[in-house]
Amino acid sequence: METVANPTYMKRKRNGRISIKAGSKSERVIRLTMMLLFVLTVTAFLLFDYTGLELWTAIVETGQNLKVMFFEPALNHFTWAEAFYQVGVTLGLAVLSTIIGAVIAFFLALMAATNLSKEWVTKVVRVIVAFIRAVPTVLWVLIFAIAAGLGSEAAVLGMLFHSIAYLVKAFSEAFEEVDKGILEALRATGSSWWHVVIHGIMPSTFTYILSWTFLRFEINFAVAVAMGAAAGAGGIGFELFMASGFYFDLSEVGFITYAILIIAIILEVFSTQLKNRYFPSSVRN
Amino acid sequence: MSEKVMQKRKWQMTIALIIIIAITYLSAAITKFNFIDGLVAFPEAIGWMFSNLLITQESLEKLPTILDKLVETIFMSIAATTTAAVVSIFLGIMGSKTTSINGFLSTFARFIASVSRNIPVVAWALILLLSFGQNSLTGYLALFVGTVGFLTRAFIESIDEASHSAVEALTATGATYFHIVNKAVIPQSLPQMISWILFMIETNIRSATLVGILTGTGIGYTFDMYYKSMNYNVVALVTFSIVIAVIIIELMSNYIRKVIM
Amino acid sequence: MALLQIARLSKSYDNETKVLKDISFSVKAGEFVSIIGPSGAGKSTLLRCVNQMVPISSGEVIFDNAPVTQLKKRALRQLRTNIGMVFQHYNLVPRLTVIENVLHGRLGYKTTLQGIMSRFTEKEKEQAFYLLRKLGIEEHAYKRCDQLSGGQQQRVGIARALIQGPKLVLCDEPIASLDPNSSKIIMDHLKSITSELGITCLVNLHQVEVAQQYSDRIIGLNQGEVVFDGTNYQLTEEKTNRIYGTEMRELITV
Numbered sequence: 058m059e060t061v062a063n064p065t066y067m068k069r070k071r072n073g074r075i076s077i078k079a080g081s082k083s084e085r086v087i088r089l090t091m092m093l094l095f096v097l098t099v100t101a102f103l104l105f106d107y108t109g110l111e112l113w114t115a116i117v118e119t120g121q122n123l124k125v126m127f128f129e130p131a132l133n134h135f136t137w138a139e140a141f142y143q144v145g146v147t148l149g150l151a152v153l154s155t156i157i158g159a160v161i162a163f164f165l166a167l168m169a170a171t172n173l174s175k176e177w178v179t180k181v182v183r184v185i186v187a188f189i190r191a192v193p194t195v196l197w198v199l200i201f202a203i204a205a206g207l208g209s210e211a212a213v214l215g216m217l218f219h220s221i222a223y224l225v226k227a228f229s230e231a232f233e234e235v236d237k238g239i240l241e242a243l244r245a246t247g248s249s250w251w252h253v254v255i256h257g258i259m260p261s262t263f264t265y266i267l268s269w270t271f272l273r274f275e276i277n278f279a280v281a282v283a284m285g286a287a288a289g290a291g292g293i294g295f296e297l298f299m300a301s302g303f304y305f306d307l308s309e310v311g312f313i314t315y316a317i318l319i320i321a322i323i324l325e326v327f328s329t330q331l332k333n334r335y336f337p338s339s340v341r342n
Numbered sequence: 343m344s345e346k347v348m349q350k351r352k353w354q355m356t357i358a359l360i361i362i363i364a365i366t367y368l369s370a371a372i373t374k375f376n377f378i379d380g381l382v383a384f385p386e387a388i389g390w391m392f393s394n395l396l397i398t399q400e401s402l403e404k405l406p407t408i409l410d411k412l413v414e415t416i417f418m419s420i421a422a423t424t425t426a427a428v429v430s431i432f433l434g435i436m437g438s439k440t441t442s443i444n445g446f447l448s449t450f451a452r453f454i455a456s457v458s459r460n461i462p463v464v465a466w467a468l469i470l471l472l473s474f475g476q477n478s479l480t481g482y483l484a485l486f487v488g489t490v491g492f493l494t495r496a497f498i499e500s501i502d503e504a505s506h507s508a509v510e511a512l513t514a515t516g517a518t519y520f521h522i523v524n525k526a527v528i529p530q531s532l533p534q535m536i537s538w539i540l541f542m543i544e545t546n547i548r549s550a551t552l553v554g555i556l557t558g559t560g561i562g563y564t565f566d567m568y569y570k571s572m573n574y575n576v577v578a579l580v581t582f583s584i585v586i587a588v589i590i591i592e593l594m595s596n597y598i599r600k601v602i603m
Numbered sequence: 604m605a606l607l608q609i610a611r612l613s614k615s616y617d618n619e620t621k622v623l624k625d626i627s628f629s630v631k632a633g634e635f636v637s638i639i640g641p642s643g644a645g646k647s648t649l650l651r652c653v654n655q656m657v658p659i660s661s662g663e664v665i666f667d668n669a670p671v672t673q674l675k676k677r678a679l680r681q682l683r684t685n686i687g688m689v690f691q692h693y694n695l696v697p698r699l700t701v702i703e704n705v706l707h708g709r710l711g712y713k714t715t716l717q718g719i720m721s722r723f724t725e726k727e728k729e730q731a732f733y734l735l736r737k738l739g740i741e742e743h744a745y746k747r748c749d750q751l752s753g754g755q756q757q758r759v760g761i762a763r764a765l766i767q768g769p770k771l772v773l774c775d776e777p778i779a780s781l782d783p784n785s786s787k788i789i790m791d792h793l794k795s796i797t798s799e800l801g802i803t804c805l806v807n808l809h810q811v812e813v814a815q816q817y818s819d820r821i822i823g824l825n826q827g828e829v830v831f832d833g834t835n836y837q838l839t840e841e842k843t844n845r846i847y848g849t850e851m852r853e854l855i856t857v
Binding site: 082086087090091094095097098101102104105106107108109110112114115116118119122123126145146148149150152153156187188190191192193194195196200201203204205206208209211213214260263267279282283286287291292294297298301307310313314317318321322325 | 351355362366368373374379380383384388414418420456460462464465468470471475476477482536540559569577589598
């Protein structure tokens with residue numbers, strides 16, 4: 058076959074070979090990002106504090122620990138009934154922070170949605186949400202623990218913050234997708250802002266709101282476990298912390314891990330179904 | 343007909359609301375949560391924060407140590423995320439329907455991802471702490487395991503979404519499996535993958551704080567130390583430095599995302 | 604001499620319903636053959652049986668005097684390098700440049716390592732540019748494929764098939780997603796593949812008029828069976844009705 062091509066459109070590399078890359082900004086940024094991450098990772102391993110670490114022993118020991126955990130799970134320091142109760146407490150904390158969070162987020166999302174609110178209000182809400190998200194949940198819980206006194210109130214208040222931030226984003230995006238025509242029609246009949254919300258926004262986004270709230274509940278379960286362990290918020294997370302940190306009872310750690318794993322997987326199955334049904338493209342948290 | 347639909351929807355909403363209220367009430371009972379107390383505590387707590395969480399001249403002297411620990415934490419998160427991403431790319435390719443080699447490997451990849459994702463990071467941290475002791479590697483590994491779980495699922499989705507048709511075309515030209523992965527799958531899903539990696543770095547900095555409290559490393563430990571000694575001015579400073587670091591990283595990620603997507 | 608022979612080919616995906624039933628025909632080198640039929644008739648499956656993109660249930664496909672049915676890995680890849688394929692949805696890698704997508708057609712000739720390192724020779728790149736010029740899209744060579752129109756993307760798809768140096772090009776509904784103008788351009792290009800380069804074309808179409816205008820020969824498929832095989836002037840209205848079924852005619856006339 059002939060191979061005489063018009064050279065006008067060809068780009069050549071410095072060594073005279075024909076280039077096949079577009080040389081676009083996005084290609085450069087991708088390459089730069091990957092190189093940067095690589096360099097930072099290598100530096101990280103050099104900077105790590107390896108105090109008191111004997112890598113090989115640690116790996117072997119962890120392997121043994123995992124074996125005890127997963128193959129010999131047992132309850133030694135509390136009963137089945139108590140285990141159920143503690144799981145219930147963790148689920149309860151997750152439920153409360155999710156539902157209260159959803160209610161508050163609903164109103165904030167109305168303020169954050171560009172089609173329902175003034176521009177400056179939208180911006181203010183978004184800045185506040187960005188700030189809230191930047192503080193790790195455990196810090197919120199710990200801060201509330203001093204400020205409001207230890208107890209489930211502090212845990213729930215602390216966990217609320219991230220739930221609100223997450224749901225405001227999700228809800229306001231759902232609100233913004235409501236058909237303009239519906240809102241216009243309602244406004245044309247002289248409905249007040251609240252009427253528009255109740256008769257226009259609520260019916261068309263209700264299933265979305267429920268789904269997003271459930272997705273957040275899945276996350277909040279893991280958060281509640283973490284808060285139990287790290288911030289003394291009680292529940293199964295706290296038992297996990299006690300079993301590993303005080304009793305050094307690996308069988309019990311194993312039992313608790315299984316309990317958490319089972320619930321987490323059940324929640325995941327539900328939320329995957331919800332996602333596939335209501336959100337065709339991937340969901341970000 | 344629309345009347346009927348409306349009626350049905352109203353019923354559904356009412357039933358859903360009743361269920362939600364019942365569950366909330368039950369949860370409040372089991373956790374001994376008191377709504378009134380919570381409501382009262384909130385303004386009090388905010389007030390307390392504004393009067394106690396103040397960054398003073400004195401606390402600023404601690405800034406170099408704090409920044410040192412913060413940098414350690416950021417490095418730990420980045421290292422955990424990128425190394426996990428490398429593992430996840432392989433697991434993702436194994437697990438995705440478009441590129442899976444056989445059913446067994448695909449199920450295996452999904453199983454690994456599911457277990458490591460659904461066992462919370464705190465559990466991994468506590469387990470690893472027992473033998474790895476109080477050092478950076480413990481936190482790193484805990485984040486690593488959780489991140490592998492999360493990123494594998496995300497990558498499987500990106501690969502499934504991105505490249506089915508191009509895979510078919512390249513198969514038809516007689517390209518090998520590795521050609522197809524390398525020339526069709528990776529180029530098409532790479533931006534999406536980088537976006538997930540950046541997202542995970544942000545998340546991991548927050549998780550690293552949590553893990554640090556448990557394993558006694560990084561910025562989490564610093565926070566815990568001043569928190570327990572009730573030096574709230576330094577607590578405020580630590581919190582603010584984390585906020586600023588997270589926001590800077592978020593802004594950078596957003597910029598990169600905008601350019602590459 | 605027949606380039607492609609298909610004998611008693613059957614295909615079923617679930618062992619119950621047969622998508623293709625006992626299909627036999629052969630295609631001579633340099634022929635332009637259209638396969639027409641309603642959607643769901645098995646056109647796409649038939650095409651994919653030729654290059655073994657879907658495995659055959661029973662029967663035989665002989666390409667270039669060699670049976671393709673039992674081919675494994677290496678030999679199968681070799682077969683596929685000789686058969687180009689053009690798709691309804693173009694099946695390009697949208698984020699890569701036009702020229703990269705065209706060069707993907709050469710991957711069948713590379714070892715794994717050569718391919719991964721993008722070791723394309725200067726000659727291959729020049730040929731890619733030559734093909735793009737022939738197809739009138741040379742100026743877009745460095746654009747990302749997702750920035751092109753449908754018709755332009757399909758031309759990239761054709762270039763990718765041609766750079767393989769194929770003996771046969773399979774086209775699966777190449778114009779089904781295009782407007783009439785682009786459709787004409789694409790069909791003209793496909794026709795010239797046969798008339799100028801002497802490469803055999805097997806094209807799936809659902810528009811009868813297009814098939815009649817361009818093909819040397821038409822094969823009509825209905826519910827997995829060949830119901831017509833002949834030149835375009837042998838395709839009378841009555842026979843068209845047989846291919847598309849009577850319901851179709853009612854739908855059109857009502």
